[in-house]
Amino acid sequence: MLEDLFSMVKVRFNADQTEDNRKKTDIPKGLLFKCPRCRSVTLSDEFNKRGKVCPNCNYHSRLSAKERLDITVDRGTFREFDRNMVSKNPIGFPDYEQKQIALREKTGLKDAVVTGRAKIYSKDTVIIVMDSNFMMASMGSVVGEKITRAFEYATRNKLPVIAFTASGGARMQEGIVSLMQMAKTSGAVARHSQAGQLYIAVMTDPTTGGVTASFASLGDIIIAEPKVLIGFAGRRVIEGTIKQKLPDDFQSAEFMLENGFVDMIVDRNRMKRVLSHILRMHNYTGEVQSK
Amino acid sequence: MSELTASQRLDIIRHKGRPTVNDYIPMLFDRFMEMHGDRLFGDDGAIMGGIAYFKGTPVTVIAQVKGRDLAENQRCNFGMPHPEGYRKALRLAKQAEKFHRPVICLVDTAGAFCGVDAEKRGQGEAIARNLMEFMTLKTPIISVVLGEGGSGGALALAVCDELAMLENALYSVISPRGFASILWKDAAREREACDLMKITAPDLYKLGVCDYIIPEAPGGAHNDPQATANNISSYISKALERKLKKGLDELINERYNKFRIVGEFEESTTI
Ligand SMILES: [Zn+2]
Numbered sequence: 001m002l003e004d005l006f007s008m009v010k011v012r013f014n015a016d017q018t019e020d021n022r023k024k025t026d027i028p029k030g031l032l033f034k035c036p037r038c039r040s041v042t043l044s045d046e047f048n049k050r051g052k053v054c055p056n057c058n059y060h061s062r063l064s065a066k067e068r069l070d071i072t073v074d075r076g077t078f079r080e081f082d083r084n085m086v087s088k089n090p091i092g093f094p095d096y097e098q099k100q101i102a103l104r105e106k107t108g109l110k111d112a113v114v115t116g117r118a119k120i121y122s123k124d125t126v127i128i129v130m131d132s133n134f135m136m137a138s139m140g141s142v143v144g145e146k147i148t149r150a151f152e153y154a155t156r157n158k159l160p161v162i163a164f165t166a167s168g169g170a171r172m173q174e175g176i177v178s179l180m181q182m183a184k185t186s187g188a189v190a191r192h193s194q195a196g197q198l199y200i201a202v203m204t205d206p207t208t209g210g211v212t213a214s215f216a217s218l219g220d221i222i223i224a225e226p227k228v229l230i231g232f233a234g235r236r237v238i239e240g241t242i243k244q245k246l247p248d249d250f251q252s253a254e255f256m257l258e259n260g261f262v263d264m265i266v267d268r269n270r271m272k273r274v275l276s277h278i279l280r281m282h283n284y285t286g287e288v289q290s291k
Numbered sequence: 292m293s294e295l296t297a298s299q300r301l302d303i304i305r306h307k308g309r310p311t312v313n314d315y316i317p318m319l320f321d322r323f324m325e326m327h328g329d330r331l332f333g334d335d336g337a338i339m340g341g342i343a344y345f346k347g348t349p350v351t352v353i354a355q356v357k358g359r360d361l362a363e364n365q366r367c368n369f370g371m372p373h374p375e376g377y378r379k380a381l382r383l384a385k386q387a388e389k390f391h392r393p394v395i396c397l398v399d400t401a402g403a404f405c406g407v408d409a410e411k412r413g414q415g416e417a418i419a420r421n422l423m424e425f426m427t428l429k430t431p432i433i434s435v436v437l438g439e440g441g442s443g444g445a446l447a448l449a450v451c452d453e454l455a456m457l458e459n460a461l462y463s464v465i466s467p468r469g470f471a472s473i474l475w476k477d478a479a480r481e482r483e484a485c486d487l488m489k490i491t492a493p494d495l496y497k498l499g500v501c502d503y504i505i506p507e508a509p510g511g512a513h514n515d516p517q518a519t520a521n522n523i524s525s526y527i528s529k530a531l532e533r534k535l536k537k538g539l540d541e542l543i544n545e546r547y548n549k550f551r552i553v554g555e556f557e558e559s560t561t562i
Contacts, residue, residue, distance in 0.1 A: 084558050085558045088555040089555075175490070181554065184551055213403075216415075216419070232410060237469075241406055
């Protein structure tokens with residue numbers, strides 16, 4: 001408690017100092033990170049070095065798939081699968097193609113998930129990373145197909161799967177086709193599981209809707225980053241039903257842990273080591289022959 | 292079969308006299324014995340399950356219950372299941388597998404319930420578990436969408452070997468109301484959303500999601516529930532005949548592929 005107080009004072013002091021420095025030296029805004037939760041200000045370099053975690057309140061900011069891979073897998077070991085897969089427009093949704101083209105340009109992503117094979121402290125694994133910069137990482141044909149193929153590849157090659165989940169849910173622009181991706185990915189998880197392979201789901205901000213109601217909740221081990229949003233229904237939908245405001249921690253990682261739906265909460269800076277330990281405990285020790 | 296728009300069909304499935312599973316179960320099955328509870332938390336009135344004879348063969352019936360009046364709707368939570376409903380469904384499906392009974396799922400829900408307790412008890416996990424377990428269940432599963440097939444809450448009873456829809460039934464990734472409120476921030480534009488979303492039985496047949504369309508009585512099932520039940524019954528007979536002659540490995544592979552092939556994407560090196 002006292003320590004907290006001290007650290008708060010210290011941070012406030014630092015923040016003020018940074019504020020002053022900014023005035024004096026005219027540091028452009030892009031060089032500073034202002035935490036949306038505790039409002040403290042950190043130098044961007046410092047914030048980035050910590051994996052985009054606020055040094056004051058431990059707020060875990062959202063990462064792009066590339067940033068996530070950079071801090072998770074051994075350098076130079078990532079081999080991407082299905083890099084050029086793009087979605088069609090199954091229900092002829094107005095402007096869906098144009099929206100995707102614009103997003104591809106803006107994000108450098110083809111869709112909302114990156115899949116591939118990599119090493120974590122020398123241990124081979126299939127890795128799935130969702131990227132909320134692309135249509136809130138909603139699950140349509142491409143997300144469903146790439147995740148399914150990643151699990152099928154892992155099943156054939158006797159590899160574990162680590163999935164960093166983040167999603168606003170099903171991609172309504174693809175209609176019923178997007179709903180079917182929930183069944184399709186869950187089927188692929190079932191086969192991987194029946195083959196005796198390990199699947200670790202790491203829930204990141206936000207894991208909701210159809211992704212929570214499919215492969216994200218089916219890990220043998222489910223990890224969450226601190227304070228992230230995890231849930232099935234949207235908060236506003238529930239608030240509309242019950243006609244009252246919900247507490248801030250509703251549908252947080254801590255709420256899910258307390259209710260028994262998450263095995264553990266792990267800070268981002270420990271994540272790679274924890275994943276590595278779990279892989280080792282399941283006898284994934286080093287090189288695996290691939291077919 | 293009629294060429295109605297989705298919003299016209301919406302009116303039909305919302306007709307006060309639209310038959311529910313409480314009407315259909317006695318018409319489709321003999322000696323239905325209801326089984327209660329998920330053995331973990333409680334019994335959910337929004338999903339009814341049990342064992343019955345279908346033309347002399349024991350089957351497990353899992354059905355989403357909509358109320359015909361306020362009292363029934365209070366008992367069944369307006370047809371919106373909680374996690375314990377999905378877990379009861381899974382328990383009964385596993386029991387069916389053990390005793391080699393086919394599973395008949397009757398789908399009719401606006402969606403899984405969105406509430407505080409549903410979240411606390413893991414609505415997402417409950418649905419996810421059903422998707423995974425139904426995918427590999429070693430017994431035939433036939434699902435029929437009777438009215439509304441709302442999102443993951445419907446899909447949790449629709450991972451199956453064959454999906455049929457009543458002629459006027461709708462099956463969608465999100466309710467037309469929800470769709471309108473996200474897209475246009477205006478839930479009142481529900482009918483417009485309905486017609487844009489491709490959610491009718493003929494739409495879903497074209498998209499490869501619905502395998503058979505079951506005709507209703509002219510003008511809608513409410514005009515003649517018994518005639519509609521007869522059509523459902525003859526569909527279930529044929530579906531069971533098709534599935535019961537298959538080996539279990541073949542059945543489960545085909546079920547996997549039924550969902551595996553859904554998705555519209557392209558792969559190119561020039562994009
Ligand atoms: Zn902070």
